[in-house]
Structure formats: C-alpha cells, structure tokens
Amino acid sequence: MSVGVIDPRDRGGPAQPLLSVTDLVKHFPIRKGFGEKKGRAVRAVDGVSFEALKGETLGIVGESGCGKSTTARLLMGLTERDSGDILFDGESVGGRALPWRSFRRQTQMVFQDSYASLNPRMTIEASISFGPRVNGIGAREAAERSRGLLARVGLEPKRFGGRYPHELSGGQRQRVNIARALALEPRLIVLDEAVSALDKSVEAQVLNLLLDLKQEFGLTYLFISHDLNVVRFICDRVMVMYLGRVAEIGPADTVLSRPSHPYTEALLASMPSLDPDRRTQEALLAGDPPNPIDPPPGCRFHPRCRIAEAVCAETEPPLDPVAPAHRAACLARQPNSGHSLSVARAA
Amino acid sequence: MAAPITAAAVTALAEGTPLPSVSPEAYVPSRGYWRHVGHKLSRDPVALAAAAVILLVVGVALFSPWITPMDPYKGSMLRRLRPIGDSTYWLGSDELGRDMLSRLMVGGRLSLFMGVTPVLIAFVVGSSLGILAGYAGGWINTILMRTIDVFFAFPSVLLAIALSGALGAGIFNAIVSLTCVFVPQIARVAESVTTQIRARDYVDAAKLSGASAFTIVRVQVLGNVLGPIFVYATSLISVSMILASGLSFLGLGVRPPEPEWGLMLNTLRTAIYVNPMVAALPGFAIFIVSISFNLFSDGLRSAMEIRQ
Amino acid sequence: MNAAVAIENLKVTFGAVRAVDGVDLVLEKGQALALIGESGSGKSVTLRAILRLHSEKRSRIEGRIQAAGRDVLTMSKRELSAFRGGTVSMIFQEPLLAFDPVYTVGQQITESIRRHEGVSAGQARVRALKMFERVRIPSPERRLDAYPHEMSGGMRQRAMIALALACRPEVLLADEPTTALDATVQIQILLLLRELQAELGLSTIFVTHDLGAAVEVADRIAVMYAGRIVETGTARQIVLDPHHPYTIGLLRSRADGALAKGARLDTIPGSPPDLANRPPGCPFAPRCFLAEERCRREEPPLAAAGPSHLAACWRSEEAAASFRRKRAEAAEPVLAV
Numbered sequence: 008m009s010v011g012v013i014d015p016r017d018r019g020g021p022a023q024p025l026l027s028v029t030d031l032v033k034h035f036p037i038r039k040g041f042g043e044k045k046g047r048a049v050r051a052v053d054g055v056s057f058e059a060l061k062g063e064t065l066g067i068v069g070e071s072g073c074g075k076s077t078t079a080r081l082l083m084g085l086t087e088r089d090s091g092d093i094l095f096d097g098e099s100v101g102g103r104a105l106p107w108r109s110f111r112r113q114t115q116m117v118f119q120d121s122y123a124s125l126n127p128r129m130t131i132e133a134s135i136s137f138g139p140r141v142n143g144i145g146a147r148e149a150a151e152r153s154r155g156l157l158a159r160v161g162l163e164p165k166r167f168g169g170r171y172p173h174e175l176s177g178g179q180r181q182r183v184n185i186a187r188a189l190a191l192e193p194r195l196i197v198l199d200e201a202v203s204a205l206d207k208s209v210e211a212q213v214l215n216l217l218l219d220l221k222q223e224f225g226l227t228y229l230f231i232s233h234d235l236n237v238v239r240f241i242c243d244r245v246m247v248m249y250l251g252r253v254a255e256i257g258p259a260d261t262v263l264s265r266p267s268h269p270y271t272e273a274l275l276a277s278m279p280s281l282d283p284d285r286r287t288q289e290a291l292l293a294g295d296p297p298n299p300i301d302p303p304p305g306c307r308f309h310p311r312c313r314i315a316e317a318v319c320a321e322t323e324p325p326l327d328p329v330a331p332a333h334r335a336a337c338l339a340r341q342p343n344s345g346h347s348l349s350v351a352r353a354a
Numbered sequence: 355m356a357a358p359i360t361a362a363a364v365t366a367l368a369e370g371t372p373l374p375s376v377s378p379e380a381y382v383p384s385r386g387y388w389r390h391v392g393h394k395l396s397r398d399p400v401a402l403a404a405a406a407v408i409l410l411v412v413g414v415a416l417f418s419p420w421i422t423p424m425d426p427y428k429g430s431m432l433r434r435l436r437p438i439g440d441s442t443y444w445l446g447s448d449e450l451g452r453d454m455l456s457r458l459m460v461g462g463r464l465s466l467f468m469g470v471t472p473v474l475i476a477f478v479v480g481s482s483l484g485i486l487a488g489y490a491g492g493w494i495n496t497i498l499m500r501t502i503d504v505f506f507a508f509p510s511v512l513l514a515i516a517l518s519g520a521l522g523a524g525i526f527n528a529i530v531s532l533t534c535v536f537v538p539q540i541a542r543v544a545e546s547v548t549t550q551i552r553a554r555d556y557v558d559a560a561k562l563s564g565a566s567a568f569t570i571v572r573v574q575v576l577g578n579v580l581g582p583i584f585v586y587a588t589s590l591i592s593v594s595m596i597l598a599s600g601l602s603f604l605g606l607g608v609r610p611p612e613p614e615w616g617l618m619l620n621t622l623r624t625a626i627y628v629n630p631m632v633a634a635l636p637g638f639a640i641f642i643v644s645i646s647f648n649l650f651s652d653g654l655r656s657a658m659e660i661r662q
Numbered sequence: 663m664n665a666a667v668a669i670e671n672l673k674v675t676f677g678a679v680r681a682v683d684g685v686d687l688v689l690e691k692g693q694a695l696a697l698i699g700e701s702g703s704g705k706s707v708t709l710r711a712i713l714r715l716h717s718e719k720r721s722r723i724e725g726r727i728q729a730a731g732r733d734v735l736t737m738s739k740r741e742l743s744a745f746r747g748g749t750v751s752m753i754f755q756e757p758l759l760a761f762d763p764v765y766t767v768g769q770q771i772t773e774s775i776r777r778h779e780g781v782s783a784g785q786a787r788v789r790a791l792k793m794f795e796r797v798r799i800p801s802p803e804r805r806l807d808a809y810p811h812e813m814s815g816g817m818r819q820r821a822m823i824a825l826a827l828a829c830r831p832e833v834l835l836a837d838e839p840t841t842a843l844d845a846t847v848q849i850q851i852l853l854l855l856r857e858l859q860a861e862l863g864l865s866t867i868f869v870t871h872d873l874g875a876a877v878e879v880a881d882r883i884a885v886m887y888a889g890r891i892v893e894t895g896t897a898r899q900i901v902l903d904p905h906h907p908y909t910i911g912l913l914r915s916r917a918d919g920a921l922a923k924g925a926r927l928d929t930i931p932g933s934p935p936d937l938a939n940r941p942p943g944c945p946f947a948p949r950c951f952l953a954e955e956r957c958r959r960e961e962p963p964l965a966a967a968g969p970s971h972l973a974a975c976w977r978s979e980e981a982a983a984s985f986r987r988k989r990a991e992a993a994e995p996v997l998a999v
Binding site for chain 1: 556559561563566574577
C-alpha cells in the first residue's frame, strides 16, 4: 500500500506507523446531582490504543456512544484528552518536537455535516484558501491552490469558486470540504462520517474521489462510519469500538467476514440483507446501545452478549492477538481465560 | 440564429457532456452577501418606506439651521399656543410663542443624536465584550456574563434615571448613562450568537488549519455575528430615543431653551388642555421615528437570513 | 375497491417546483410497499399527500387519492382529523416530533384512543398497555408513565409505533422510520414492523432511501426519480431483475456491490434535474448510460416489464440485459475461487 511519492516529511520510513495511540482516555464529568457525593462521568473514551500505518485506511466502527467521534476529536486536539499518548510518525503530538500547530498542518478532518462545516458568508474559494493563508502563503498563491483543488475534486473553479455554500448540493459541498482538507497538504485525513449524510449515488461518487486522492497524494485515512458496507469497501483495516474501548481490530476482510468478537458479529448481523429470499430473521442485539455512564464491570459487552458467562462479568478481557495482525478483546477467544469456549493451552 | 445553437446543444448532450447540475439560478454569477441583502431589502416596501422616513428626518435635522421657516428660539408673548394650520405658524406655536415646525426640525438633531450615539458606542463596547465572552467561554465567560447580569436586575428606565441622576444633568452625562443601559443588552445578544457560531464545524475546521484565535474570530466569527447584533442594535435606537426624551422630560438631559423632542414634550405639557394637538406633536415625532427604526431593523433582519 | 391506497396521476406543486409529477400507485390490502428514492425524488411528498399533511396555502395537489375506500382530497377538515390516526396513521423519522414533550407517552396514547373511539379512560389505558407489550417495550407499565425525552431512541420509535397502531388503523404510512437509528436498532425496528404488519394484516407504505431496509420489510418496491415512479415490482424483481437504468445505477453504486476491494464504484454521473425547470423527455436521460435521441424527446410511460412489473424506460430490455450480463461477469471469478 506504500506509495511511490517520496515525502520529505516522512521520518520513520514506511514501517513506522503514521499514527500511534496509546491508552487514550477522555471522561466528561456530569454535574453532581443534589445530594450526590461523587460526581459521575461519561466515559466516552476509556483506554483506547491503536496504530494507523502509512498509506492505509483504518476504519473505526461502532454504535452511537461508542466513542468513535470523540476519539477523532481527541486526535485532532479539538477536545482535550485526559491522558494517553499520541505519536505522529514517531513524535509525541503536543510535545516539543511536534507542537500542535505543526501537527495540525499534517492532519485534517472532514465532518459529517457538509453545510455546518463551511462558513455561510464565505465563498467556497475563500473557505479553501483560508488554511494556506493563515499558514503564511500569499493571497494569490492561496487562491491559485484553491482553484486547482476545486478542479481536482470535480468542481469547475470558474463556475463554483465564487459561490456560497447554500448554492451547492450536499455532495458538492462535501467535495469542497475535502478540497479544504487537502489545501494544507496533510498526510492524515480523519473522515468523520464524511459520506453518511449523502444520497447513495452521491456517496459512491465521493468514495471514488477519496480513493483517487489517496493514491495521488499518498494519504492515510482514518475513516469513521457506521456503514459496514462502506467500511468493507474502502478500509484496509478496521477497528470496532464498544463503550469507549476497542473490541476488535484487524484486517477489514477478516474482521468483517470472520469476526472474532461477538459484538462485531452482531453488528454484521444487523445489516439489512439485500436478498429478498434471505431476509434477516432475528436481531442478535436487543435494546439500544447502552450509555457510557457507569459501564458494566468485566467485559463491557457482557450484558448484551450471547455467549457471556459468569467470568465475563468479573474479568476485563485484554485486547489480545487471535491471529496475525488481528486482535480481539473477548475471553472466549483467549486461551486459559476461564470461558468455556476458550481453548486450554499448556503453559 | 437559434437553430445552430440548439443543434450544438443536442450534439453536446449526445456526446455526454456533463449537464449543468444545480438549479438555473446557479447560472447567475454569485452576488456578494451584502449585495444579496441589498437586493432583498429593495423588494421590501415596508423597510424601504421606513428607511425613507429616517433619511428624511435625518436630512431635515442636519440642514435645519438653513431651512427652518422661522427662528426656533425667538418667542412672542402675543402669539402663544397658536393651533396647527395657523397662517404664520404652520404647526402652531409653543407656550412661549416659538414656531413649532422650526423647533421640531432643529430638535430632531439632538433627539437623533441622543438616540443613535449611545447605541453606537454600546454596539462597539457590547459586541466586543459579548464576542470575547462567547468565544473564550469558561471562566472568562462566567465572570463577564454574571457581571452583566447584575445590570439586568434593574429596569432600563430606572437604570438610566439613576445613572443620570448620579452623574448630574447634561447631554454628555445622559449619553454616558444610556450607553451603560445598552452595553449589557447588546453584550448578552453578542454572547449568545457567538456561542452558537463557535460550536459550528467550520470554526473547528479553522482551528485545525492552525489559525490563531484572533484570526478565527476576525475571519470566521465576526462576519456571522455582527449582522444579528447590528440588527438588534438598530432596534435599540428607538428605545434610546424614547429614554433620552424621557431623561430630558425629567430635566436630566437637554436643558432649555435648547429644542429637543422630549424636552419640548415636557414644557408643552402645561398646554395639554389649551391646545392638545400642538402639545402632542413632539410625541408624534418620536413615535414616527422610533417606529421607522423598528420597521427598518425588522426588514434588515429578514433580508439577512440565509436560506439553506 | 380492493386497494388499500390508490393514487391516480398525483401532482404536488410548491410554487414553481413540481415535487411530484404524475404518480400512479396502488397498494393492495395487507401488502407492504416500499417507496424508495433519493432526496428530492418526491417520495416523502407523495406519502404526506395521502394524509394531506402539506400546507394548503403553499402547495397545490392534483389527481385522485383513495385511502381505505375514501376520497382523501374531497374530505372536510373534520373528516380528515378523524381519518388521520384513526383509519390511516403515520410514523416519522423523528419520534420527538410526534409526541408532545409535556405529557407522558401513556397519556398521549390513551388520549388518542379516547378521541377516536370514545372509550373510557380505564379501557384506553388497558389498550395502550397492550400496545406497549405488542411493540415489545420492556416493563411497559412503567414506561407508559415516562415522558418522551426520558426514553432512548429505539424505545421512542417503538412508542411511536404503538401510538400509530393504537386505534387499529387499516393503513400505516412510515416516513424513513429507521434512518436516524443505529444499525443494531434499525434491524430490530424493521423486524418489528414486518411482524406487526403480518399479524395485524396492515397495509403499509414505507418510505426509505435504503434499498436494504426496503427489501427487509416490503413485498413490493416502487422506485421514484424526479417526482415520478420509474419502476415498480416485487422486491425480488427490483433487486434481482431491474429494468430501469436508474434502479440499476442505484444497485451498482452500492459499496457492497463493488467487484473488488479498492476498485472504483460504478456511479451515476451528474445530479438530479431541477424540478422547477424540467427538461423534456425522460427525466433520467441526461445521466443515463443507455440514453438515445428518443429519450430526450419523448417521455417513456410505465410499461410492463414482466408480471406485475412496470418500468418507465424506452430501452428497459437493453437495461435489464446489461444488468444480467454484468452480474454474470461479476459472479464468475467468485465461482472460480
């Protein structure tokens, strides 16, 4: 997946992950109720570790409240993390070697709401050139770059450059947002549900565009989505999150066809079938996604899990390898865990 | 001439040239935002009429020293309280026999000045405070907004009277006290608009581009908050005029013999039973001008709305 | 008289925009029909017209709509209010819009039953409780006394279904009822709707933009484009043997239909036409991979493409053949593996 372009910013070589996150934590305190002694907290992200390799697309999936969007905002520094380390190409983000300002120049984000992410009073050309301008590029050059990018994302600069966001369709606006993200020549782009609000046929156009751009600019994507079909199509690896923790991470093909975590299995079973002869017969998960306040002890998924046993309520499963490059946090998959499905392995 | 064009269009279609996508209005080159607002305003008859009245009053007030039919200060003991429609005094004369029309024309200067100046100063001060509080959030917001809340404990009329009373009578002091009345109101609106804008994704996107807070406020926030604050401020001009007149009426603002609508209302009140129509004239002027400002600010607000 | 809903040449116009442009639609009794299309296709507008939910000042409705044997467009205000929620009821994407935030969910369902059927408060409450059990709300007794905001998204959706079904309607209209939900909750709601439809013998029209959701609940599917129905048939016919290029485009552009990982998706080029300014001929022609001269001149009528299968395309046979060919090509390498 490595790209032929030689990037002078590439420090660690292709083997070093572009992004490496260790034990990321964010709890949002809830106001104490009257007479309550201890303040409670929404444990939005609660010890998340993963790596994104150079040139890959890493998908993050999970139900609402699983912490996938918070993870993105923590990575970008839009929300301050409680603890945890973020390494970008081997350097600690926010540290002396890589202050936030220079990190942000290499990392951009595309949001779900294409309208809210563009300033309604600015022409789209001005919106795109804003980033380069504040990074010391002259007005003329920034405008030129902005027009070049508009053309690249399929919007004729002469016709669209002077328009305002409300004069564009949803798909066109999302193209503008992608162009803006590219304007600073980033290495990593976080796509937070970036195609979810689009109509299916427009979604396909934007997905194609994302594939082309990745190839052309040697980008790495963090692709957050709830649509497993799209994730399977565009992602190399996928990370499944549940209640602020990683449930499973591995190659997209494996995780989404032979999942190792019962939660991933349930997610897959929830996708509507496209075959009228094989409609879905039962839902593997009952009820709504739980609230990340006061998550259950042990494995967080155990109250909804079909194969949960007593041990699952007591022991928190570590995120251990189940196959090469594939890890899952489920006791049933881990040797000697005490779960009846786990394989006993001689020490 | 039409035929070849159509034929060309058909071939273009057949060759799969991508069709223009959005609506036909998209063909119109995009106008700037303020031109769009101007265009919408020009189609709003009520706002246009209000603007015309305001312009007329401002014009007359500005040029009043040269165009008044008579000397507004020169009275006549013999010709007091003439009715409206008098052959010399078209709008009658006041209790000292001065020409009402001339006095109304000259009085408009001070009345408008007292109406606009406090709002203008409060607009600058209040927006700065409100935007700062809204964008900074956290403890800065808490300190600023709670301080401002204290002012809301008093009705604005009482507050204006109390401040003027404490500072003493006079035009300058009246303006200071009126400004103090409007700053908290404008700041509160500015704060709430800014807080809304700050939560938008495009502000996040601007942060991600590495822009400083100052640049983000200047480029991304200001354009989106000043409009609504400005509209609110225009609606305060009428309040300010009425309050200023009120202060003058109580003897806390302009002092006689200087003509000012509020003061005129005060001095004419003794004549209310003798010549009620003439006595009501300054009040009528205040009413017309303040309602015009309100209608204009209404029109401005709807013209500034962006449809999605 | 057999149809639950029969729509003839429905046209809905908002100012200069004709959102629905000549829709004919028949829903048989006990059938579930999915109306699918992208934003601006007129699917929701069609659905809302059945209950005359459009503002009368700002819209114009032409054509005929019969629902449960009654002519909807000639009803008086009074008849209409008994009709809505009584004979024909509706569920929405956002349940918070269907409920009043200051009353408990139970009060609102009870109130609706009493208004439509004039039974006592006690009886109505019993019925409401039964409905709650039926839509499988856990601890229904307690949940009846909850306020709408106290319920989770999926639970609210169930409560809204209970509200809609409380007065035993003949026809249920559903407007994107699962779009705002998580996939894990969506499938539960879809299964519930399917089950209730079969059990109660409901006739249902289900508006969605998601082909998958449509296949899960519907017997028949009607595909809308630019205010018209371009293809209608059984769910099988639409998904496995589509005859309209737009339907084919929708199926091909799905990410799960990609031939290989990372390969580009087949997309429909361009974007939908401007509804205020329709070009002559087939509205899909500018984006169609099969369009020819005739398509840009003459508008194709809905014509038979098979038993109870209609497609509005001059070249529907070529379209269907192209779909079969591509699918066979795609299937081969899989067989070889």
